[in-house]
Amino acid sequence: MKTARCRFALAASLAVCLCAAEAFMQSAAAQGADKSGVERLYILNCGEGVAGDISRWSPGVNVGKSMDFVDNCYLIKHSQGWFLWDTGLADAIAAMPNGQAPADPRMTHWRRPKTLAAQLDELRVKPADLKFMAVSHTHPDHAGNVEMFPQTMLLVQKAEYEWPSPLGVGRFKAEHPVTKLDGDHDVFGDGSIVIISTPGHTPGHQSLLVKLPKTGAVLLSGDAVHFKDNWENRRVPENNDGKDSSSVSMQRMADVMVKEKAQLWINHDKAQRDGLKMSPAFYE
Numbered sequence: 031m032k033t034a035r036c037r038f039a040l041a042a043s044l045a046v047c048l049c050a051a052e053a054f055m056q057s058a059a060a061q062g063a064d065k066s067g068v069e070r071l072y073i074l075n076c077g078e079g080v081a082g083d084i085s086r087w088s089p090g091v092n093v094g095k096s097m098d099f100v101d102n103c104y105l106i107k108h109s110q111g112w113f114l115w116d117t118g119l120a121d122a123i124a125a126m127p128n129g130q131a132p133a134d135p136r137m138t139h140w141r142r143p144k145t146l147a148a149q150l151d152e153l154r155v156k157p158a159d160l161k162f163m164a165v166s167h168t169h170p171d172h173a174g175n176v177e178m179f180p181q182t183m184l185l186v187q188k189a190e191y192e193w194p195s196p197l198g199v200g201r202f203k204a205e206h207p208v209t210k211l212d213g214d215h216d217v218f219g220d221g222s223i224v225i226i227s228t229p230g231h232t233p234g235h236q237s238l239l240v241k242l243p244k245t246g247a248v249l250l251s252g253d254a255v256h257f258k259d260n261w262e263n264r265r266v267p268e269n270n271d272g273k274d275s276s277s278v279s280m281q282r283m284a285d286v287m288v289k290e291k292a293q294l295w296i297n298h299d300k301a302q303r304d305g306l307k308m309s310p311a312f313y314e
């Protein structure tokens with residue numbers, strides 16, 4: 031009898047022990063889920079240029095005024111792998127002594143002071159190291175180097191992928207690995223890097239929410255807006271695919287920013303980028 035009671039007591043204390051261990055593991059898992067899987071974000075110089083007439087992006091406002099533009103790519107190190115957001119102007123432009131002049135002088139005359147390849151090299155990241163990549167949209171200043179990463183899974187909205195190109199060919203190589211999205215997408219499944227669907231500038235335009243462990247949440251605009259003044263005044267560029275959808279997307283972004291307490295980093299805004307750290311410096 032005594033032995034049996036003893037065994038029972040032992041079993042009971044073991045059960046308490048196991049329960050405590052389980053509770054500890056659960057709370058550790060919960061803490062892990064709170065912790066961002068994003069480790070670092072690098073801003074890469076993917077172009078610099080001069081916009082001939084910014085009223086193209088703000089109909090009727092600032093007519094004839096030119097403005098310096100920049101073009102960024104963002105390389106993110108997540109605990110599960112590397113992710114590249116936008117690929118910038120084609121690296122070939124770096125070899126053009128006067129850059130690439132636009133057909134329409136109101137548009138942007140682009141130069142590429144540094145190639146994307148050289149900047150990845152500097153960080154010792156090889157194209158094959160990237161687990162995922164995504165472009166905000168298929169304009170050439172964002173999708174110029176997609177084929178530098180022929181094995182990397184490309185995350186793109188189905189509406190953008192299937193958007194007919196003026197050249198009558200696909201916007202991406204048919205053999206490039208792709209996941210066609212229909213709306214928002216949590217890239218690594220932990221909420222730390224989320225593609226936010228923001229159609230309007232193009233049919234399948236997308237923006238990116240990144241939750242950095244120290245910096246906090248940052249929303250990368252893509253071309254949902256081109257510079258701060260147009261964001262504050264919610265102006266829709268004349269060549270956007272959809273005027274109403276552009277306005278709806280800007281409001282969606284504002285809502286995401288409130289909910290996530292996110293800063294907005296505007297891809298082409300030189301004044302803002304001048305105040306940010308460029309690679310090889312990084313944000314945590």
Ligand SMILES: [Zn+2]
Pocket residue numbers: 167169231253
């Ligand atoms: Zn664009």
